[in-house]
Amino acid sequence: MKYTLTNMRDIILTFAILFIVSLGKASTMDASLNADSLNNVEIKQAIFHIKPSSYLVQTGGSIGLIAVGAGWDYGKKKQWATELLLGYVPKYDTDRVKLTLSIRQLYSPWKIPINTSFSYSPLRTGLYLSTTLGKQFWYSAPEKYPKDYYTFSTKLRANIFLGQSFEWNMPKNPKILRKLAFYYDVHVSDLMLISRIQNKSLSGFNFMGLALGLKLHL
Secondary structure (H helix, E strand, O other), rough: OOOOOHHHHHHHHHHHHHHHHHHHEEEEEEEEEOOOOOOOOOOOEEEEOOOOOEEEEEEOOOOOOOEEEEEEEEEOOOOEEEEEEEEOOOOOOOOOOEEEEEEEEEEEOOEEOOOEEEEEEEEEEEEEEEOOOOOOOOOOOOOOOOOOOOOOOEEEEEEEEEEEEEEOOOOOOOOOOHHHHHHHEEEHHHHHHHHHHHOOOOOOOOEEEEEEEEEOEE
């Protein structure tokens, strides 16, 4: 996979922007002072976590055959998460492999305990933006194409998704890994959703995609 200096600059700038955006989201209200020393009054303050609280590996989701990333879980019940993923797309019938970068915002409001070790989240939903690296992809159509010939960017995709997860709470010792979660998501991109509305030949659910993943909570 060959990159020019321009491509490398594109990679660095894109990743930096996505990382900065994620830090603005990655906060949690989890610090409290000792109740005995402060008349049993809990004081919580916002703390920005630069270090990820989870790591992920995923297949599918229109971001590559395999994708790895990191996440920041926050909220009173850790119901929110912001995640960054780097995806790998094999060459298939093209001339080179491709890389994708994605930023995902997740909301999972409920968790149902199954027993002391396992729990079930019946809903995980959210949206993500993904970009494919490489100069052959563009945000707006090059001048060689007629105006309005391409109305969608080939470089940037927006997706919405809906899924579920199953979590295994790890034993307290060792404490490095708190829990391991398996998840699946059904997603649809902006392009496929518009195509489904305009093109009746896309019957059933063949305009949707599936993602499977593992999430390691630290």
